[in-house]
Structure formats: structure tokens, C-alpha cells
Amino acid sequence: MVRIKTPPLENLLVEERRMDRRRRSSYLCSTQCLIKAHAVKVEANVNTISDVYRDSIRYKPETLTRIFEGISSKALRSPQRLVEIGVGTGYALEIASKVFLDAELVGVDVVPGMLEKADARKYQTQPRFFLTSAESINLPDKFSALTYSCCAFHLFQKKLEAASEMIRITEPGGLVAVIGYSHADLQSQVFHEYFPEFSRRELILHPEPSQISDIFTSLGATIEGTIREEFSVNFESPDEVVELIEERQFFGLRTMPDDVFELGKIEFEESFRNFYVNKPVVSVSALTATLFRV
Ligand SMILES: C[S@@+](CC[C@H](N)C(=O)[O-])C[C@H]1O[C@@H](n2cnc3c(N)ncnc32)[C@H](O)[C@@H]1O
Numbered sequence: 502m503v504r505i506k507t508p509p510l511e512n513l514l515v516e517e518r519r520m521d522r523r524r525r526s527s528y529l530c531s532t533q534c535l536i537k538a539h540a541v542k543v544e545a546n547v548n549t550i551s552d553v554y555r556d557s558i559r560y561k562p563e564t565l566t567r568i569f570e571g572i573s574s575k576a577l578r579s580p581q582r583l584v585e586i587g588v589g590t591g592y593a594l595e596i597a598s599k600v601f602l603d604a605e606l607v608g609v610d611v612v613p614g615m616l617e618k619a620d621a622r623k624y625q626t627q628p629r630f631f632l633t634s635a636e637s638i639n640l641p642d643k644f645s646a647l648t649y650s651c652c653a654f655h656l657f658q659k660k661l662e663a664a665s666e667m668i669r670i671t672e673p674g675g676l677v678a679v680i681g682y683s684h685a686d687l688q689s690q691v692f693h694e695y696f697p698e699f700s701r702r703e704l705i706l707h708p709e710p711s712q713i714s715d716i717f718t719s720l721g722a723t724i725e726g727t728i729r730e731e732f733s734v735n736f737e738s739p740d741e742v743v744e745l746i747e748e749r750q751f752f753g754l755r756t757m758p759d760d761v762f763e764l765g766k767i768e769f770e771e772s773f774r775n776f777y778v779n780k781p782v783v784s785v786s787a788l789t790a791t792l793f794r795v
Pocket of ligand 1: 556586587588589590591592593609610611612615633634635636650651652653656657658
């Protein structure tokens, strides 16, 4: 069950604290029903993202290739098996399959539709996929020589548990990599610039690379450094970007309460279109891999 607090519910809970006991117990029932209904709605929203998910808007393949080459140079030997946590549609795993040519590939995710898409993709070596969560990975200890997540760690609800699981399934001497965005590299993206509420929520979810380092080193892993690769994504027209927002392409847009999303979308469209009248849209960013030795 996805659990998030929403502003309207937060307001209700404040009101609830002011009530007398009898009114309060019946009120609590309805509040909890609301929270449950909201969580179910959010879960449905998240699960259907695989129907529209467009991986190519997230980063350029060559950017990730360079990151994987950097990771590969730190490996003690060519990894025999690698596992991607939060594999999504397999976009990153396909790129990994072209860099780690000898590796057996495994991808895990919690959204079945994502795994179906990942399974349909063409790889250098066909991977195995498992429906299992980052916080409790259903794979044996020391299973993998390289365990990584790409643009997914911020979505793991319990980051310490997820990090501990990533370390557990990695063999001694093996590598763990968390690939994602620093706050500055999120804020330079057009979606963040023109949708402040989305940006605010995303920044809360995304740990900075230094915080990721703190999590993994507190669990006994050794930091091997960071690799940052800049990239930009070009959009054909402002319409294309507006459509991506309307589709709620990002998990952060889907977990937003509908009323908050609708309001932000209107503001986004207005300010974004005003700025990009007859101009090509270029969204600038960078991926950062934080690398650990187990
Ligand atoms: C933004 S997508 C990235 C997909 C892929 N790694 C890529 O780079 O294209 C994030 C993925 O993480 C998955 N995810 C979110 N929470 C998860 C969890 N707790 N355990 C495993 N996967 C999770 C989502 O279902 C989604 O497929």
C-alpha cells in the first residue's frame, strides 16, 4: 500500500485534534476511510504508469553507457551477474547489457506492467525478471557482483532497508551503484522549472548523493566515488512537454493528489507556453552514480 500524506488530509487531521471524543471517533472512521481510499487511488495511478511510460524522456542512452563504463572500470573483475532494482521497462538494463557483455542479467520491480514491458525488450543476453520490492528483495545473499538502481532509489519508501538489501544481495568485493539526480540537476529540468509543486515534492523524495553515501557507509559499504554525466533532452515542441505532464508521466505526478496536480498543471501550461513560444524546448540535466564497494 502506498502511503503518503496529502495537504487536504493533513488539514482534516488538524481539525480532528480539535474535536470532542464522541464526534472524534466517528470522524476518525471517515478520515481513515478517506486516507485508505486515497492510498488505493494512488496505488492504481502508480500501477497504470506502465501503460504510458516513456523512458527516452528521462536521460540519453549514451549518458548511461558512460556511467556503466565508469562503474565497469571499478570492478575487480568482469561482473558475472548484475541486478537492477526498480528495473521499470528495462531501458537501463538494455544499456547495461551492452556494457557488461559477460554478465547474467536480473531485473526486479514492484509494478507488474513494467516487468512485462521489460521482458518484451531486446537485450544482448535475455535477463530474468522478478516481482519483488527493494525493501525486501527475494534473492539470496551474495547473489550479485553488481547491484544498482537507476532513477528509482528516490521511490523506495524505506531507503535504509533498501540499501541494506542491496548490500546483502551483493558479493564481498562487489559493487553497488545508486544512479539518479542531484537536487541541482533536477531543478534544471523544464518539468521542475515550470511546475514548482511537483519540484518541491520531488526534492523531498530525492536524497542528495552525499545523503546516499551516508546511508550506505552507515551500513558498512565503502564509498568508491561518484560519476556525473551531463545530458540534455530535446522536445519537438512545447505541446510534447505539455502532453507528458497531462499523462502524469512521472511517479511524482501520479502520487500527487488530483486537485493539487490539476492546479499545478494549469499553472505549468500557462507559464511554460508563454516562455516557449515558437522555441525548441531543451531540458538540461545530469545523472550521478554514487558507487560503493561491499
Ligand atoms: C522511474 S522508473 C526507472 C526505471 C528504470 N530503472 C530506468 O532507468 O528506466 C522507477 C522504477 O522503480 C520501481 N519501483 C518503485 N518503488 C519500488 C520498490 N520499492 N521496489 C522495487 N521497485 C520499485 C517503479 O515501479 C519503476 O518501475
